[in-house]
Amino acid sequence: MPAAATAPARVDEETGADATRRIAQWASTAEASTLPPEVRHHGRRMIIDYLAAAAAGSGTELSRTLREHFRVTEPGQAATVIGGPRLTATAAAYVNGAAAHGLELDDGYTPGSVHPGACVVPAVLAAGESRGASIDDVAAAVVVGVEVTARIAEAGHPSVLRAGFHNTPVAGVFGATAGVGRLLRLSPDALSGALGLAGSAAGGLREYHADGSEVKRLHTGKAARDGVMSAQLAGAGIAGPHTILEGHDGYFAAFARGTWKPDVLLDGLGTTWRAMRTYVKPYPCCRHLHGAIDAARQLRAAVGDDLTRIEQIRIGTFDLAARLDRTSPSTVMQAQFSLPFAVSAALRHGTVDLGTFEPEGLADPDVRALAERVSVHLDESAQAAYPRERAAEVEITLHGGQVLRTRVHHPLGEPENPLSDADIEQKFRTLALPVLGASRVDEALEQAWRGNDLQALTSALAE
Numbered sequence: 001m002p003a004a005a006t007a008p009a010r011v012d013e014e015t016g017a018d019a020t021r022r023i024a025q026w027a028s029t030a031e032a033s034t035l036p037p038e039v040r041h042h043g044r045r046m047i048i049d050y051l052a053a054a055a056a057g058s059g060t061e062l063s064r065t066l067r068e069h070f071r072v073t074e075p076g077q078a079a080t081v082i083g084g085p086r087l088t089a090t091a092a093a094y095v096n097g098a099a100a101h102g103l104e105l106d107d108g109y110t111p112g113s114v115h116p117g118a119c120v121v122p123a124v125l126a127a128g129e130s131r132g133a134s135i136d137d138v139a140a141a142v143v144v145g146v147e148v149t150a151r152i153a154e155a156g157h158p159s160v161l162r163a164g165f166h167n168t169p170v171a172g173v174f175g176a177t178a179g180v181g182r183l184l185r186l187s188p189d190a191l192s193g194a195l196g197l198a199g200s201a202a203g204g205l206r207e208y209h210a211d212g213s214e215v216k217r218l219h220t221g222k223a224a225r226d227g228v229m230s231a232q233l234a235g236a237g238i239a240g241p242h243t244i245l246e247g248h249d250g251y252f253a254a255f256a257r258g259t260w261k262p263d264v265l266l267d268g269l270g271t272t273w274r275a276m277r278t279y280v281k282p283y284p285c286c287r288h289l290h291g292a293i294d295a296a297r298q299l300r301a302a303v304g305d306d307l308t309r310i311e312q313i314r315i316g317t318f319d320l321a322a323r324l325d326r327t328s329p330s331t332v333m334q335a336q337f338s339l340p341f342a343v344s345a346a347l348r349h350g351t352v353d354l355g356t357f358e359p360e361g362l363a364d365p366d367v368r369a370l371a372e373r374v375s376v377h378l379d380e381s382a383q384a385a386y387p388r389e390r391a392a393e394v395e396i397t398l399h400g401g402q403v404l405r406t407r408v409h410h411p412l413g414e415p416e417n418p419l420s421d422a423d424i425e426q427k428f429r430t431l432a433l434p435v436l437g438a439s440r441v442d443e444a445l446e447q448a449w450r451g452n453d454l455q456a457l458t459s460a461l462a463e
Helices: 019-029 037-057 061-073 089-100 117-131 135-156 167-183 188-201 206-210 215-235 251-255 262-266 287-303 332-336 339-349 365-371 380-385 421-436 438-450 454-459
Strands: 075-080 310-317 374-378 392-398 403-408
Touching: 019 135, 019 167, 019 188, 019 262, 037 089, 037 117, 037 135, 037 421, 037 438, 061 075, 061 089, 075 089, 075 117, 075 454, 089 117, 089 215, 117 135, 117 167, 117 215, 117 454, 135 167, 135 251, 135 262, 135 454, 167 188, 167 215, 167 251, 188 215, 287 310, 287 339, 287 392, 287 403, 310 339, 332 339, 339 365, 339 374, 374 380, 421 438, 438 454
Parallel strands: 310 374
Antiparallel strands: 310 392, 392 403
């Protein structure tokens, strides 16, 4: 005799009733003209920061391989690949999304431990280019998509992460779908169905930490591509379940094991903007390392250039960062997730940049020797403050007994310690100049900050 079916759990207002439809209703009706000016401006900031990360990432071997793969399998004229050919919108979103995450330079949202921009922006740009949208429309759709990503990620964090999933693609595919759905003018019902499709495309396991696998770079590309496809299919009349977020077998039940925060997902939607609290990365490595890097840079003047003066370095931080204690990384990705290596590089060179992770930087004997003198421990106060803060304390003991110590509560680039528009522009210039050249960098910035011609912007990015 077959077992009786389990009755679906009742969902009431306190536990997120109709969450999927409520998200879709808001996202589908958010108009660029009615968004607050600072929100619209932030959308353009996020586009420029994404383009900086994607331009730099377009030069990796992984990005070159992806471009050649899709040049053969999905040739098209719908959308531009940065430094590459025109492809279908889905393929361009995939390649550009992977590039943006390829060097750990893309934006993030600390309370959700998520990178929304690399999922949302390439999807919206590809869809927008294929249908002749304006930059104003694209920027508004980006903000909508990032807002959805941030809320879903924060509502399920840290439960989703503890279950072994990578927050960025599993939440980012919903944001990419919402952003593209808004751009395509999907009705609330169609967008709800699109989110239902996105739920079955959500995926990404954190096992890449085991050996530094480059699959992590693909997660954002996959989320961007699947976001475009989910919205397009919904526009064609195909729908997924309209309870994909809150349902008995939906996203939060499966990915967060039923432990989530409906108020974070839904309260203040459209008035309290989590998208405004995204951070910008000044260093190309895991965000969990940035507080300690900032602290090391502050202490460097007192240490001086003679690193042999250092007897030991102690780093205290929150649990997720404290786990990143590998002293002898052997791959780029392992180094980008190594506190001892990053802090030692900051003390050796005064900063951490792309050169830190080039072969010569990875093999730097001074950095390697110093990293062996680093220990990492859990700092209880930092743990209690996470994810409100990504705090780190660095303590350096010099031979002779002198102790230098400093604590950073909010790494550079967080909303509490922000980078200015000029800083973001300089980040783009530095990273994009070798790829695009000076004149195209200028044109891209002019359109991204002040223009409204998406075709002029994307033309500046092509090969």
